[in-house]
Each structure stands twice: as structure tokens, then as C-alpha cells.
Amino acid sequence: MVTQSRSVLVTGAAGFIGRYVSRYFLRQGWTVIGIDTSSVKHASLLNLSAYYQIHLPDMALGDLLQKHSPQVCIHCAGSASVNLSVTDPAKDFYANTGVTFELLNTLRLNAPDCRFIFLSSAAVYGNPQSLPVSESHSPLPVSPYGFHKWQCEQLCLEFTNVYGLPTASARIFSAYGPGLRRQVVWDIFQKIITQRSPTLQGTGRESRDFIHAIDIAAALFVIATTGSMQGEVYNIGSGREVTIAELVSLVLDTLCYDCNPEFDGVVPTGVPLYWKADTTKLSTLGFDPTVSLEQGISSFASWCRAELVGV
Known part of the structure; x- marks a missing residue:
């Protein structure tokens, strides 16, 4: 087309x-x-x-x-x-x-x-x-x-x-990505930046793609x-596939923060436990992701700092 x-x-x-x-x-x-x-x-x-x-x-x-x-x-x-x-x-x-x-x-x-x-x-x-x-x-x-x-x-x-x-x-x-003020990535960032030693939902073993x-x-x-x-x-x-505990570790490394967030062990009703996508079908159309999680978390960290503390 x-x-x-x-x-x-x-x-x-x-x-x-x-x-x-x-x-x-x-x-x-x-x-x-x-x-x-x-x-x-x-x-x-x-x-x-x-x-x-x-x-x-x-x-x-x-x-x-x-x-x-x-x-x-x-x-x-x-x-x-x-x-x-x-x-x-x-x-x-x-x-x-x-x-x-x-x-x-x-x-x-x-x-x-x-x-x-x-x-x-x-x-x-x-x-x-x-x-x-x-x-x-x-x-x-x-x-x-x-x-x-x-x-x-x-x-x-x-x-x-x-x-x-x-x-x-x-x-x-x-x-x-920058602009999203909800869901797990934002939740982790805003709690770590504003509370330093927060309590997070779940066990940390849950995974997402x-x-x-x-x-x-x-x-x-x-x-x-x-x-x-x-x-x-x-x-x-x-x-x-990335566990939430692995994501938290990446966020802490990106922010250069030294703290130990705890998990409350509670998985809310309706929330799935583990995800990893098979992307073969879309790849055959010629699409493959270009933004690594490390790159994306780095840019998200800069945006979050500006949103939450102004710098």
C-alpha cells in the first residue's frame, strides 16, 4: 500500500x-x-x-x-x-x-x-x-x-x-513509555522516587512482556x-519475559537508588501471572521491536523525574 x-x-x-x-x-x-x-x-x-x-x-x-x-x-x-x-x-x-x-x-x-x-x-x-x-x-x-x-x-x-x-x-x-501515568512501570517508578522504600503489589515473580x-x-x-x-x-x-522483581532491579539501577522494595504477596483479582508473546506472526509482516527494555526504562526514568520532582 x-x-x-x-x-x-x-x-x-x-x-x-x-x-x-x-x-x-x-x-x-x-x-x-x-x-x-x-x-x-x-x-x-x-x-x-x-x-x-x-x-x-x-x-x-x-x-x-x-x-x-x-x-x-x-x-x-x-x-x-x-x-x-x-x-x-x-x-x-x-x-x-x-x-x-x-x-x-x-x-x-x-x-x-x-x-x-x-x-x-x-x-x-x-x-x-x-x-x-x-x-x-x-x-x-x-x-x-x-x-x-x-x-x-x-x-x-x-x-x-x-x-x-x-x-x-x-x-x-x-x-x-513516557506519558503513561498508570500500570506497573509507572507504579514502580513513582513509589521508588517518592517513597524510596515502598511496598509493591504481588510477589515479584509475576512476569510481563x-x-x-x-x-x-x-x-x-x-x-x-x-x-x-x-x-x-x-x-x-x-x-x-521479565519478572517484576527483575524490572524493579532495572529501575533501581537506572535511578542509581539503593533501597529494597518489598512485595505484599497479593495479586489482585483479574490480574494474570505470567506473559511472554510469540511474535512470529507480526515478524513475518516485517516488524520487529527497536526499543530495548533497558533503553525504554532509561527514557522513562528521565520523564518520571521531570514529572515527579521537576528535574
Whole structure:
């Protein structure tokens, strides 16, 4: 696919991954149209050709699609909290499954050739029976968030098989990078910087596959431009398993801090224990991560210091 004079619609453009995606597509020469619930002053307009404050579902989306005729839609909007999905599954359902259905249906009616990529999650796998986990592994979610992401993947397949809408789903593993003020990497950094000897969740033996947001954006671009778009799914991860204890050690080394964080031994409901992605499928499309965990943690440390202590 030729990228010149192409346009992409990014939902959740003011969010963490949405900002990275918008910036990446813009640098590839694409016109980027962003939508989000945030006001204009909170959106990163430098990476956008146009921005609309919309709370999906919204009837205005149909007119917007007809006006801009995007070739690609990257769906970054939606709830992204396992803990909140456990305490309020209804809110998570409507923010993820409900909004995704409305978006797919609006595309069907107004932009049926638009290539749609849904941002799913490794939470679909739950606790995999073996590692690394490939896309062929049976989904075994352990949280409402994981179930709702799986439902959204099925909606993508439905709209491809029934209506011919080109779709794909990207199962993102543990995303991180400057700008993310939640989840495990931020939690460890902010507790160590502000408390020096903090207590962290879990046992430290839990593992994750960390993938930098720069690489996530690049992977989504590869899927958008070379994927078959037949409702298939792709893992987006680094293929490297890292325990939380190992991550803490790397953070301490990066910060040059000498302390001994403790773990409370409690794994919250809905949180998987071990993750490592099989990235073979995406690699065959020509994508491999470029940001090592050591590089990513170093840049994250600089950003965290600026955020938390001002230097």
C-alpha cells in the first residue's frame, strides 16, 4: 500500500497510545484525523491534521467519515483498567464492547473500505497454559476487561465475515513509555522516587512482556499497510519475559537508588501471572521491536523525574 496522501482516523487520539500512533502516522506522511472526549486544549494537535471532540457513540461520526474518507481507522479509545473492570463491569462493557460495535457499524454504513484495527490486549489470554503464547492459543480471560476485549475481537470478525469490512485486532502486551501515568512501570517508578522504600503489589515473580509505545505505533502501521485484514489477530510484544522483581532491579539501577522494595504477596483479582508473546506472526509482516527494555526504562526514568520532582 502506498502511504502518500493517505489518511488515518485515530480514536482516543488524546490518550497514551493514541498520541504515539498519531505522531507515527504523521511522520510517515499521512493525514491524521483525531477524535477523543478531551477538549481541544488537552489534545496533542501538533500530531493531528484535524481534531474533533466526540464522545462515542455519536451520530456526528458518520458525517465526519464521509467528509474525510479515511483509508485506515485505529481504534485506541476505550477503558483500559483491569481493576476498574472488576469493580464496574458494566462501565467497562459499554466503553469497550458497546463503543466498538457502534464504531464498526458506523464504518459499515459510511466507510466500508476503511481498514479497521482494534487495540485488543494480552488480557484475552488470561493465564496462558504455556509460554510464549501465540495467537492460536485459546482465549482464557480472567477479568471482565479481558472478556470485553475478546468480545470486541469477535465483533471485528463478525463485520468482516458478514459485511466485508476489513478488520484486524492487535493484542498488545504490557505497554509503557513516557506519558503513561498508570500500570506497573509507572507504579514502580513513582513509589521508588517518592517513597524510596515502598511496598509493591504481588510477589515479584509475576512476569510481563514489555513493549514500548513507539514500537506499538510502528507495529500498528505495519498491520494497517500490509495485514490481510480478514478479522485476524496479531500479538504486539517484545518476545522477552521479565519478572517484576527483575524490572524493579532495572529501575533501581537506572535511578542509581539503593533501597529494597518489598512485595505484599497479593495479586489482585483479574490480574494474570505470567506473559511472554510469540511474535512470529507480526515478524513475518516485517516488524520487529527497536526499543530495548533497558533503553525504554532509561527514557522513562528521565520523564518520571521531570514529572515527579521537576528535574
